[in-house]
Amino acid sequence: MTTAPHADRDPFAVMLRGAFLPTLAVGPVAVVVAAVVAGGRAALGAALGFVIALAFFALGLLVMRRLGGALDPLRFLASALAVFMGQMIFLLVVIMALKDASWLDGTAFGATVLAVALVWQVFQVIAFVRSRRLVFDAPQDPGQDEGSAR
Numbered sequence: 001m002t003t004a005p006h007a008d009r010d011p012f013a014v015m016l017r018g019a020f021l022p023t024l025a026v027g028p029v030a031v032v033v034a035a036v037v038a039g040g041r042a043a044l045g046a047a048l049g050f051v052i053a054l055a056f057f058a059l060g061l062l063v064m065r066r067l068g069g070a071l072d073p074l075r076f077l078a079s080a081l082a083v084f085m086g087q088m089i090f091l092l093v094v095i096m097a098l099k100d101a102s103w104l105d106g107t108a109f110g111a112t113v114l115a116v117a118l119v120w121q122v123f124q125v126i127a128f129v130r131s132r133r134l135v136f137d138a139p140q141d142p143g144q145d146e147g148s149a150r
Contacts (some may be wrong), residue, residue, distance in 0.1 A: 011131050012065035016058065018127020023054060030115060034108040045104035049112035052094060057120045059085045088123045091117070 025051035035043035060083050067079050091113060101108050 011128060012061060012068060015124045015127045015132040016061050016065075018130070019057060019061070019120045019124040020032070020054075020122045023057070023116055024051065026112075026116050026119050027054070030108075030112040034105065034112070038105055038108060041103065042105035042108035045106065045109035046112040048098075048104060049109040050116055053091065053113045053116035053120070055092060057086050057117070057124075060084065061124070 027047070030046040030050055031043050034046035063083055064080055065090065095106075095110055095113065098104065098109060
């Protein structure tokens with residue numbers, strides 16, 4: 001096993017793959033549990049919550065991937081926090097808009113969105129940590145500086 005960081009891998013692709021696959025398993029489980037516990041409306045609510053949450057988290061990561069190389073680290077962090085806050089606010093607006101919908105179970109919808117959000121965030125962080133990205137500039141060989149000055 002190597003301890004060298006993976007400088008050639010895109011961290012956003014690693015995080016997308018690392019978060020998407022485990023989160024994909026949440027949907028069928030949530031739909032089945034909702035159908036068994038509360039019936040068809042709950043299953044519909046769970047399925048809708050799963051699709052909406054998965055789409056927004058994946059799109060948020062794709063937006064961050066697009067901004068990745070264009071910003072300095074401080075602005076990138078600010079934009080990452082803005083994207084995350086925008087995702088949370090939009091999910092809250094969707095939940096509030098659907099809270100009185102008679103065609104779905106709001107509890108199953110909300111619980112599934114929460115489960116997807118938690119699983120996505122946990123596995124996104126795990127994938128990033130496992131990608132072994134350098135978070136500082138690699139130290140330069142002192143001999144390199146002398147050779148370039150001449």
